[in-house]
Amino acid sequence: MVLGADKYLDRVLLTEEQLQTRIAELGETISRDYAGKHLLLLCVLKGGVLFLTDLMRHISIPHEIDFMAVSSYGRGVRESSGVVRIVKDLDEPIENKHILIVEDIIDSGATLSYLIQLLEPRNPASLKICTLLNKWERRTVDIPVDYIGFDIEDEFVFGYGLDLDERYRNLPYVGVVNQDNL
């Protein structure tokens, strides 16, 4: 139990069991698809952290991890502006490595579109995207998503890495925010 979270919870959207079952499936698929390849999981901080650590435990082939932090300017905390800035870059070059970006959620697609433009000139062997949640209705920038945990409706969610004003990332489930109590 996480103190205080109930107040903001309209309903649980994805239970811990649903999340873990799907993440195990994704890990098995990724292990098969990348067998024999130099795989690097690129986690986008901070939201992707819980997903990364659970996913990598289900990836049975050798792989590396690295982290990037991006921040979007403007338009308030619940909506990204599409203007993105790098807060932390990767530690190592990615040339000739197979890069799989691990994200918590894709909303407009602006953040990932920016990341792709930034990473492609660094000549990775391949560049693909794995997102836990996909808010497909909200997409304004067309980006190819290779692995999707769950397609979800246009509702503001929190928990399992996703924050509500920087809190509650540690919830084991994904919940829909009760807008009345914000």
Ligand code: IMP
């Ligand atoms: P995009 O650039 O519009 O695709 O924004 C993606 C980012 O917005 C995600 O990485 C999250 O940090 C944030 N975001 C979008 N929707 C939600 C949500 O429902 N809950 C929490 N964060 C969200």
Ligand code: MG
């Ligand atoms: Mg994020």
